[in-house]
Amino acid sequence: MPAASLPPLASFATCDFCDVHKGDTSGAFRVLPPVFRHFGGVASFAGPVTTVKCHEDNTQVKAAVESPGEGSVLVVDGGGSLRRALVGGNLAAAAARNGWAGIVVDGCVRDVAELNAEAVGIRALALMPLPTERRGEGQRDVAVLIQGVPVRPGDWLYADADGIVVSAQPLHG
Numbered sequence: 001m002p003a004a005s006l007p008p009l010a011s012f013a014t015c016d017f018c019d020v021h022k023g024d025t026s027g028a029f030r031v032l033p034p035v036f037r038h039f040g041g042v043a044s045f046a047g048p049v050t051t052v053k054c055h056e057d058n059t060q061v062k063a064a065v066e067s068p069g070e071g072s073v074l075v076v077d078g079g080g081s082l083r084r085a086l087v088g089g090n091l092a093a094a095a096a097r098n099g100w101a102g103i104v105v106d107g108c109v110r111d112v113a114e115l116n117a118e119a120v121g122i123r124a125l126a127l128m129p130l131p132t133e134r135r136g137e138g139q140r141d142v143a144v145l146i147q148g149v150p151v152r153p154g155d156w157l158y159a160d161a162d163g164i165v166v167s168a169q170p171l172h173g
């Protein structure tokens with residue numbers, strides 16, 4: 001699609017993106033499996049991706065949301081662990097304060113009321129009240145697999161009420 005006919009960022013719809021790209025077998029356009037629950041005070045969000053890969057240790061997630069987000073989406077590959085929460089109210093507040101558009105966690109979050117009060121979009125598999133032990137582990141800005149789907153730093157991620165799509169190129173004008 002020529003850039004002139006792309007929708008503005010403020011009014012994107014993941015269904016519209018899927019209508020246009022449903023035949024794309026190149027791997028540039030990807031749809032995450034529909035297993036994510038919606039949290040945070042922002043229903044739809046989009047932005048360039050930065051990543052954290054970690055296992056039941058949110059050291060790098062905390063470092064990321066405490067740094068400038070500049071409208072980015074933080075994608076956290078927590079390996080799908082349901083045993084610890086990688087984001088809670090404090091980290092969600094930091095993300096909102098620092099200008100992150102959203103956080104997608106392949107893992108758990110906690111403090112649901114606090115998450116929903118923050119001006120940031122959040123997707124995660126489930127709620128889990130148990131926090132992590134921070135041991136300084138985890139990686140920043142590596143290619144990750146989210147529910148089996150590759151997500152790379154610099155991809156664009158779009159999340160709305162219908163789902164989450166990831167693209168190697170921006171899908172908005």
Ligand SMILES: O=C([O-])CC(=O)C(=O)O
Binds near residue numbers: 086088090092
């Ligand atoms: O601090 C943590 O590990 C997670 C948490 O509860 C918060 O962000 O408030």
